[in-house]
Amino acid sequence: MDKTLKKNILLGFFVLVGMTLFIAGIFLVGSKNEMFSKTFPISAKFTNATGLKPGSNIRYNGVKVGIVKSVNLINDTLVQVDMQIEESKRHFILSTAIAAIASDGLMGDKIVNISAGKGAGAEVRNGDLLQANNPLNTDKVLLTLSQSNENIRVITENLKTLTADINSNNGPVQLLYKDGAMAQNLKRSFGNLDAITNKVLNVSSSLQNITSQIQHGNGALGEIINDSSLSKNLSYTMGKLKETSDALNTASGQLSKTIGHANSGKGALNMLLTDTTFSATVQQSMINIKSASKGLDEDMEALKHNFLTKGYFRKQAKKERKALKDKE
Amino acid sequence: MMGAMSHIEPGKQVAQPAIEISHLQKAFGSKVVLSDFNLTINNGETVVVMGRSGIGKTILIKCIIGLIKPDGGQMFVFGKDISKLDHRELDELRMRVGFVFQSSALYDSMTVRENLEFPLRRDRRKKITENIDDLVREALRNVGLENAIDLMPSELSGGMRKRIGIARGLILKPEIVLYDEPTTGLDPITSEEITQLILSLQQKYKTTSIIITHDVDLAREAANRIVFLAKGVAYTQGTYDELVHSDDPEIKHFFKR
C-alpha cells in the first residue's frame, strides 16, 4: 500500500507540473497575443492590405500594442482593418495618429504601424477611425527617377549640340542671336532643365524622407536597414542625387546668366565671340551635367541590382519586352 | 464419500446437485469439441474428468464458470442457469466457485500477496478489508508457502506456482473448485505433494470438485467418480476401479500408458 501511495504522489506531482507548464505556456502565448488583457477596438482604411491577417501585430512607434482583429473589403478601393488595442496603451494613441502597413523584419509578417500624427489631439476613443497612410509606393518613386534621368539625357544631347555650335565659331553664333527660334530653344531647354532639377530635388527629398523614416525605425523597411547594405546604398544614392541636382543647379544658373547676357544685347555678340571664358563656362556646365547624369545612371544601375527594387526593374524590363513584342 | 454432502449451503435443498450439465454443445468454427455432454455432480462429490489432450476438457470447465459461451445445452450451477445470468449475477456466482488454472495464471505484475489479495478485494459481496491480511496468511499456510508472501511469481518454481494458484483459487472459500490439470508439468514427487494438498484442502473445506487431469495417480486418490471425455460426450463414467478394468480399447489404452 505504501508503494502505491508513493507512486500516486509521484504521479500527482508529474501531472501537476505538466499542467502547470501547459497553463503557463498558454498564458505566455496569450499575453503575447493579447488574449487575456482588456482591449478596445479601432480601425483604419487602407487601399491595400496585402499580407495583413487577423492576429497580425500592431505596433505604436515599434512597440507592440495590439493585434489585427479582421480585414474586410468595404468597397472597390478600400480595405477596412479592425484592430484590438490594449486598454493600457490607450493614452499613448491620439486621434491624430496615423496607421500604416509595414513589414516586421525582412521575412516577417505584415504589421500595422501606428505613429503619432501632427498636432495635438484627444485620446483615441472606441471605434475611432485612424487616418491611414497608404504604403509609400517605391515603384512610383523609381519610375519618376528613371523618367528624370531620361529627360536629363535628352537635354544633355541638346546642350551638346549647342556647345558644339558655339565652339565651332562658324557663324552659328550669329545665327544664335539672330534666330529667335534658337534662343527660344535654348530658353526652353533651360526651362526643362530647371523643371527636371526640381523633380530630382523632389525625388531626392522623398528618398531622404524614407531614409529618415527608416532610420527612425518606423518606416516600412524597419529592421532590414540596420543590418543590410541597403541603407548605405540608399544614402549613397541620396548623396549622388543631391550632387546631381547641385550640378544641375549650377549649370542652369550659368546658362541663365548667359541668356541674361544675351538678352541684354549689350555687346553680347562681341563678348560671346571674344570671351572664351564664357565658352569654357558653358563647356564646364556641360561636363558637370554630363557627369551628374552619369552619376544618376550609375545610381539607377545600383538600384537595379539592389534586391529590394530588383523586382520592380525586372517587371519594368518585362513590360518593355512585351511592348516590343507587341509592336512586332 | 457422501459425507461431505451435508449442509454446505443452508437454505438449499440437500438433494439439489451442485452442477448439472445437459446436452452441452460447443464448436470452434467447424471443429466440434462438445457435441452432447451430460453430467451431474452432487454436492461434496469429487469428479475427475479424463481424456486425451485437446479433447475439450478445459473447454468444459470454462463453460461451467461462464468463461466460454456454449453453443447449446443448459448448465445449472447451484440451480441457476449460467446462460441466463447477467453480469452481476454471474460475478456473484463466480465468487462461490474456485478455479485453479493449468498455468496457475498468477498475475506477473503482482507479488504473491497481491495475487492472493486480488480476489478478496474484488469480492463485492462483502467488505472484508480488515482481515485481508489474515486470510492471505491462512491461504498461504494451507499450501505451506508462508515465507513466499513478498516474492514475485517469476521467482517461484513450478510447484510453488501451482500451490499459490491453488491458494488463490480457494481463498474465497468457494463451494465448488474446478482444477484444470493441477499436476501437469510437475515431477512425480511434486505431483504427489500437490495431490496430497488437494486432498487435505478437500477435507478441510468440504468442497465439491471437478479435477481435470491425465494423472492416473491423482485420479485414483481423489476421484469419487471418473468421467472419461471422448468424441464430444461423456464417453464413460465410473469409479477408478471400474475404468481401470474396462474393456473399452480407448480407455484401456489411456490407463495402460
Add this chain to the structure above:
Amino acid sequence: MASIPKIKTVFSKSLDDFFYGIAELAQFSVNVFREGIRPPYEFKEVLNQCYEIGIKSFVLVGVTAFILGLVLVMQSRPTMIEFGAGSYLPAMSSISIVREIGPLVTALICAGKIGSGISAELGSMKVTEQIDAMEVSGTNPFKYLVATRILATTLMIPVLTVYADFISLIGAFTGSNIKDDVNVHFYFNRVFEALHYTDVIPSFTKTFFFGFTIGLVGCTKGYNSKKGTEGVGKAANISVVVSMVGVIIIDMVVTQITSMLGYL
C-alpha cells in the same frame, strides 16, 4: 486437426488480414466505450497505469525531445544564417516543435515503448490465462485491463507532450547557445511571441487522439493475440507498426482539418 474452411479468402490473404484488423479495432473501440462508461470504475488501476505509462516514459521522451530540439537548431542554423534570418531561429524552432516535433515524437516513442509493452503484457496475460483468472475473480478484464490502459494513454500522452515541448525548446535554446550567445529571457520571449493559440490548441488536442490510438491498438493486438509466445511477440510487433502508422495518419488528418478551419 482443423477442418478446411469453405471460403479461403475474400480478396487475398494480406488484404483480408488488413480488413480484419480494421474490423477488430473498430469492434474493440466500441467495446471500450460500452464497458468503460459503465460503473464500477477502476480508478486505482487507472492511476497505476498512468504511473506506468507517464512517469516511466518520461526520461525516454525527455531525452529524445531535448536532442531533437538541439539538432533541429544546429541543422537549420547555417541555412537560416545564410538567408540572413538568424534572428528567426527561436520562432522557427518554437513553431516546429510545438506544432509537430513535440507531439509526433512523443507519440512515436510511446507507440514504440508503451504500445508494444501493453500488447506484450496483455498478450502474455491472455496466453497464461491471467485474463481468465481475472474474470473468474469477478473482475471484468475489459474494464480492468483494457479501459484503464486506454484511458491512461489518452491522458498521459498529452502530459508527456507538454514536457516534450518544453524540454525540446530548452534543447533548441542550448543549440542556439552553442554558436551564439542568446540570453534565456530574450530567447523565450521570441519563442512565445512566435506562437499563437492556433499553434498550441490543435497540436495539443491531437495528442489525445494519439494517446487513444496507441492504447487502443496496443490493447486490441495484445488482447486478441494468438496462443503461444510467438503470437505475443507478433502482437507486440504489429501493435507498434499499426499505432505508428495510425499516429501519422491522425497527424495528417488533424493538420488538414486545422488548415481547413483556417488556422494554418
